[in-house]
Amino acid sequence: MQTGGAASALLLCVGLVVWLGWLVLREIDDFSVANSDNLQWSLAQADVEFLQFRLAMKDAQDNPAAMEDVRRRFDIFYSRMVTMSSGRVFHALRESVQSSAPRMRVLDFLEKTVPLIDGPDQEFLAELPSLLQQSEQVTADVRSFSLAALAAFAEVSDSRREGITELMIYIAAVLLALFIGLTLLAYAMFRLFRLAQKRADALQFASTRMKTIVQTSPNAIVVTDEVGVVREFNTAAEALFGFTRAEAVGRLALELMVPAETLGRHQFGALAFLDEHRRPRPEEQHFEITLQTRDLHLFPAEISADRAEADNPLYVFYIRDISNWKEAEEQLTEARDRALAGERTKSEFLAVMSHEMRTPLNGLLGAMQLMRDHSLTERQGDLLDRMQSSGRLLLELVNDVLDLAKFEAGKMKAEEAPFSINRLLDGLVETAQPLAQTYGNELNWRWSGPEGDGAIGDARRLRQVLLNLVGNALKFTRDGSVEVEVEYLDAARTEVEFRVIDNGIGIAEKDLARIFQDFETLDSSYAREAGGTGLGLGIARRFMRLMGGEIGAESEPGEGSLFWIRVPLTPVEAVAAAPEEPRDHPDAPQRPLDVLLVEDNEINRFIVREMLEGEGHKVTIAENGQAGVDAAALHRYDVILMDISMPVMDGTTASGHIRGGTGACAAVPIIALTAHALPEERERFRKVGMTACLTKPIERPLLLRTLAEVTSGDVPALPPEPGVAPAAAPLLTVVQPQQEVPAAPETELLDEERLGAFLSEVPRPTVDKLLERFYAEMDRNIAALAETAPDDPDLGPVAHQCAGSCGPFGVEALRRALGRIETQVKRGDQPSRAELAALADLWQQSRSALESRLEAA
Incomplete structure (x- = not known):
């Protein structure tokens, strides 16, 4: 940019010099006019020639033969005056005020005299005395004209000298500027030369360095033109492919390095950008491909490619042999697979052994709990306490191992x-x-x-x-x-x-x-x-x-x-349901209770009745909600256990009738029994006046503790006033703890802890009778559910009944599947036909697992 400015200034100065030179030449031309046009000489001659004209007229008075001399002198003077009146050099004099009047008088005299000069001699001689008299006055005008003209000429000459002087000063200034511009231009050109020299050195160094890098690179570097002809082939490429640089340069890279059988596939795949003459996209710049050497040996290679845009675009390929890396990757993959297989085997072993250990542990702990129903000596009680303490510690260890195995298997999810x-x-x-x-x-x-x-x-x-x-x-x-x-x-x-x-x-x-x-x-x-x-x-x-x-x-x-x-x-602002865990030594009612159990499921009725009657409580059975309302109106019970999903009348409606009526049990605590309840359902339980909520399957310690709490007054049930909707009593929600198990072949179908507790508390003959009813009920209902339409109104109640029957026997996978279907129905959704059809297969697997477990027991 600086150089361009200096060159522009230089051109401007050169233009000024040329223009000023033209002006000088014009002035010189003005000063180079012929002598006849010389102003001073012409003015001096005009005065002399007029005097000679007068002398000639005087001679003609004495000698008429001299008339020709008079005419000649007149013509000379006349010519001089015409020249001064029309000549270019006399232009400035004609404009002079001092010389203009005398000149005009002289010209007037001449014009009047011309007819006499051109007339006959007699007339001229007759007027000659008069002309001589007039010429005396004209002589003064000619002298005045000459002097005034000389003075004007002096002024013009001075002005011209001043103009020449200024012009020479301008020329000197322009020449000085031209000299300075040339100096600056020379300095700029010198700097450009030095800069170009440095850049040339830098380019030479970069070229040498790049060449060294390319030649010493451990990766093969191949450069091709736009059509794929090799232009560069470094030392590593020579060693990798077996071709010398001289052999490779000028040949097509794809034919040189890519196997013929895969060439077509790669031209439309990883190397498509070559045929399309474009720069590879980011995802195309790095890829793996199989290449070949000179002796047709195939090897896996990793390629990084890009295109250098220029007048003649180039493609640059960095090629690395990854045979060793691939081999190491295969070895690592194999080692990882072996490690994962070992880890899976270990996890399965831990899960199976933990469950196998937990089964007898549950039996032992259940037996110890039953032993407390008998009279024991103080020594026996101490020994039993230590046995139970050791058993619980061992059970905690087994549960820890199960938690660890489940987490590592990725099958543990957080609850909300x-x-x-x-x-x-x-x-x-x-x-x-x-x-x-x-x-x-x-x-x-x-x-x-x-x-x-x-x-x-x-x-x-x-x-x-x-x-x-x-x-x-x-x-x-x-x-x-x-x-x-x-x-x-x-x-x-x-x-x-x-x-x-x-x-x-x-x-x-x-x-x-x-x-x-x-x-x-x-x-x-x-x-x-x-x-x-x-x-x-x-x-x-x-x-x-x-x-x-x-x-x-x-x-x-x-x-x-x-x-x-x-x-x-x-x-959340308020908690309507707060989970509690069972205590190590759960409380129990301090006196025998009179309990109304409203439950439609025969197996659940039997289990709960056995639990309560084994503790000395009296149990009255009602098989549906309407029967429960009728029984509660006739007799005052200490507590009512109310199932939720029942035929004829559900538990929520039955509780509302009991609370809203004037029967004997209007203020009796009501405990909801449900396989699972949505948050909005628990809120409905509270609004109809239910006192507590227990989730199925029911465990005896938790049931006894809940009975103790609701009958001791800790959670009072508030009866509604007559004619007013039932009051919102505080709802004690006791969530039955669910033991999560990892996915083992059979144990994922069964809850071993719950099944073990059931077997330890119920005599085997009774278990066989209950199982016979359970199998018959499930075979019938599951087969019906598998073929039921998703919009069938009986779908929810049947799923609820089957889920409740699964709980006591620990058929956990099927129970949860049925619970999901029931939840969908409650929320107004429809389960898929595939989900319903899958129940039949899941039941057969669960039944086989249950039969195998009972046979082993």
Whole structure:
């Protein structure tokens, strides 16, 4: 840009010099006029010639023969005056005011004299005296004219000299500017030369460096033109393909390197951009392909390709032999498959062994529970307590292994249900209190910051994690304190942090990173005394990951420890249902109760009646809701167990009639029995005046504790006023804990824990009778369901009846499938025909598994 400006300025200066030179030449031309046009000479001659004309006239007076001389002198003077009147050099003089008047008088004299000069001699001689007299006056005019003209000429000459001087100054200035411009242009050209020289050196260096890189690259580099002819072939390419550079350059790259049998496929595939003469798209720039060497040896290659746009576009290919990498990949894949197979085998082994261990454990624990129904000595009671404690510890270990196997199999999912944080922590402290007293520790919990309560999340796993952290804190603390803090981390209350703080022995910093690993225990005196498998924190870490939360720890040896978990929870204003876990020693009613059981399922009626009558309670049966309403109106019972889905009249309607009537049981607690209930259904239970809700299948400890709570007045049922809709009594929802199992061949169909508890509590002859009815009922109803239309109004009730029958026998997979269908019907959706048809096959698998399990037992 600077060079262009300097060149433009230089051209301008050259133009000015040419123009000024033209002006000088014109002035020189003006000064080079002939001598006849010389102004000063002409003016001087005019005066002389007029005097000679006068002398000639005087001579003609004396000698008439001199008339020709007079005419000649007149013509000369006349010619001089005409020249001064019309000549180019006399233009400035003619415009002079001083010379104009005398000149005009002289010309007037001449014009008057011309006729005499041209006339006969006699007339001229006659007028000659008069002309001589007039010529005296004209002589003065000629002199005045000459002097004035000379003065004007002097002024014109001075002006011309000044113009020439200015012109020469302009020429000098322009020449100076031209010189400076030429100097600057020369400097710019010198800089351009140096810059071009540096760029040439840089290009030479870059070319040398690029050539060195290309030649020393471990990858083969092949450069082709737009039609695919090889233009460059580096040393690595020579070694890889077996061609020299001289042999490769000038040949088609595809014919040189790609096997003929795959050439056509690649031209329309990975190498399509070559035929289309375009730059490869990003996804086309890296690909794998099979190439060949000079001796036709095939090898897998990884290629990176791109196009250099220029006047003559080039394609650049970086080629790497990945034979070793492919071989290593195959070996790694094989090793991974073997490891996964081993891991699956280990997981299946753990799952099967855990279930096989849990089955006899459930039998032992059930038998121990039944033994307490008999009179025992104090020594026998102590031994039974220790046996039950050891059995529960072993069962917890088995459950930990099952949780671990289920998580690793990817079949564990977080639950979403409303619960009360305050109730959860109250129950946590109550459960862990005996352990705290064993080690002389104080245990409590508190809110840090604004208090809250209701939340939606996986309360069961959250409680399990907190119970593990609290249990560890208590075991590693002696005569100290353990406190659980809970705090909202954001204003929206969507993230909650729980902190378990103790002042026990603490943990070294180097051990904090490994305490969350599986089977990891610390080597300390308390640890040896406390023992443990080291699975608890590993499972807690997995549970927090499942719930989208975090877990961590801070500690100082001798100063205590702080374990924290952060978990996202959805806040709710009020919790209509708060899950509770059964206690280690569940409460039972302090007196025999008179119970009305309203249940349409024969098997469920038998199970619940056996549980209650075994505890000394009296049970009256009603097979549908209408029968329940009639019985409740005639006799006052201590409590009513009300199934929800029944023929004739459902449990919700029956409860509304009981609460709204004036019968004997209008204020009696009513406990809802349901396989599963939607949140909106639980709200309806509360509105019709139900006191509590139990989910099927029912376990005896949980049933007894619930009866104790509703009959002791802890959860009172408020009867409605006459003529007013039933009052919204507080609803105690007791969610039956469901033991999740991993996907093992048979155990995924059955809930071994529930089946084991059933077999341990019910005599075998009774079991056989119930099974006979169960098989007959399920064969009939499942076959009907498999062929039922999705919009059949009887679909929901039949699915509910079958699901209720599955519960006591632990037929868990089928029970859940039926529950999903019932939920769809309740929500106004329709299950698919394929889902209904699949029930028949699932029932046959479940029946085979159940028969095999009972045969083994």
